Amino acid sequence: MARFRAALTAAAVAALCFVGISPAQASDQLTVSYAGSVNDDLGTLQVSARSGSDIVELTAHVFSPVTQQEVAVLEPDDFALDSGTAQEGIWRSKAPLQLAEFGSYRIGIEATDADGDHISVADAGTLAYYAVAQFPEFTTDRTAIGVDERDVTVEGVLKAKLPGGGEPVVLPGRKVDIDVDYWTVTTVTTDDDGHFTATVQLDNAAPIQAVYRHDGDHAGYLYGESTMLQIGIDKALTRYTLQTSTQRIDKGQPVTLTGRLEKETENGWVPLSGVSGGILFGPTTTYNDRVGGFTTDADGTFSTQYTPWETGFFQVAHRSDDPFVSNGNARSSTVVVLQPARFLDFSALRTGSRSVHAEGHIDFDNISPATINVAVQYSPDGTSWTTLRTVEATWSGTGGYGFAADLAAKRPGHFRGYFDGGDVFQTITSASTHVGR
CATH class of the missing domain: 2.60.40.2440 (Carbohydrate binding type-21 domain)
Incomplete structure (x- = not known):
């Protein structure tokens, strides 16, 4: 195939600089907007160009970032229109480039349209020729932790998508960070199959993720991260037992509420001490008066005295400071208050x-x-x-x-x-x- 290597002469450049060009003519000019890698396929080159007539040929020149020498050429037949039109569109290489080394390669573009106009852009963009780390597999042994089960084991496989195409390859001997709530808590190394495993201890619900960061010993392999997995909490259930000193009183007489708060464990229900909450009294769940607060003692009990002015019931509730214990609420039986x-x-x-x-x-x-x-x-x-x-x-x-x-x-x-x-x-x-x- 013919390869265009023509460049604008100095005289032609001078002519463009000094000859007036109307806005309409400028919009019809053959222009290369940019050239660079496809985001999710770094070895594939894409070129954005437009003209007043169909663009019929594109040629790309790839230059080494080290020697600045040309290392590859993409001929017109190597490109296909990916989106837009032949007058304004994006062309992509039909196959990823095959280069010897990782790096950021300068791209020069030659373009020709149907009117015979031809331009050569020496620095149209950069081809980011790097491998991208991937985690096609990442799992945990549990989706929630409990008060006595706070260890979470993760495992996965680290691979890399190479810029030259083909199936992702495993990456052995690479360091993988295990991040909990976006902070690295441990680092492990992949085995010969790219496999890794780690166990971390959580104190609360949190997202967990595997991350491959820049490694100075393996230049050319870019950052990659796994799917974010959310680990929740299996909260211990709580329950109240409430008793009132009487179910029927004359207005003006006090009534005593006694309660007991417990949580569920593997060994059954046990007292929940040191928990604070609030107490309301009223005829409905929304129309009520504040009685006061409570804090459970060593055996999970609390008591308060209140003089209600109308028939109603007590409501008690707490919000647990312990992430492994659920919030709770309950209501007593109705206390009938007889009007004088x-x-x-x-x-x-x-x-x-x-x-x-x-x-x-x-x-x-x-x-x-x-x-x-x-x-x-x-x-x-x-x-x-x-x-x-x-x-x-x-x-x-x-x-x-x-x-x-x-x-x-x-x-x-x-x-x-x-x-x-x-x-x-x-x-x-x-x-x-x-x-x-």
């Missing part, structure tokens, strides 16, 4: 031989029932009571909610008012009144 209720007065008076009139007032604090039902009860001896009638108490206008009832009662005995507060209000009775015949 009281009888302001009660009286009963006989109105006939067979009738008794009873009346009184009942009152509450900040809240009251929508419907206030008061039972008027009778007992012949003051110990065993029977409801004679239930009436609704209504606002009296002066204080408390008034109620009254006319009762059929011919026998003498004791009379009282009774209010069943259910799970919201206190259940109360009035003072009893004796009515004779």
Whole structure:
């Protein structure tokens, strides 16, 4: 094949310098933008060029970085258009170059377009003719560590992709760094098959990676790194056991919460001491009050006293400082807080031989029932009571909610008012009144 070795003469260069060229003409000029290695295939040469007409020939001259002598030539038939068009595109060598030594080779380019224009660029770029380290295999014996299993063993194979092409070759006797969270923790050497193994101890979750860095004894082999493998943590589970001193109290009375925190081990559940957390109390998980904090003692227990103002439950939670112990939370059973209720007065008076009139007032604090039902009860001896009638108490206008009832009662005995507060209000009775015949 013919090889172009023509160069611009001094006169031609001078002509280009002094003859005016319009912007349109300049954009149509034959130009070589750059020449260099393909990033993931360093031995393959690529050339970027453009012209106002099709580029029909490219020739590349490869010069030694040591002697500056030409060591290889790529003829027009050695190139193929890789992307773009024949007027503006990127051409690549059909096969990687075969050179004797690693190094950065200067590239000179000659280009010719369909209009017959021809240029020669003495320094169009650099061919990075180096081997690139690779880790086609890199594995770990575990994906997570535990409190008693913190050692991680890695193994892999180090190879190199040579710039001249072909299958990657193994690299024996090379140093490989094992990096944990981007810091080198140990360095091992590959065996005759390029294989390596190492064991590292982790104190937390971290990424782990094998890295080949520049080695002065093996010039020409570039940096390479394995896939990054994330090592997690198998956290020990935690659990709470919660107890309240009572399940039902009057408003204003305290309740004591006692708890125990444990973690799961191979030998079962054991106390978790020295752990701090917080305690809330309220009717829902989001509507609550802060009770305070806690720290577990030697046997994993804690205790606190609180005076709630409404029905609710305790919530406890901790965030573990130990990466091998999970965070945890729990809620107690519901503590019913009964709102105050009281009888302001009660009286009963006989109105006939067979009738008794009873009346009184009942009152509450900040809240009251929508419907206030008061039972008027009778007992012949003051110990065993029977409801004679239930009436609704209504606002009296002066204080408390008034109620009254006319009762059929011919026998003498004791009379009282009774209010069943259910799970919201206190259940109360009035003072009893004796009515004779």
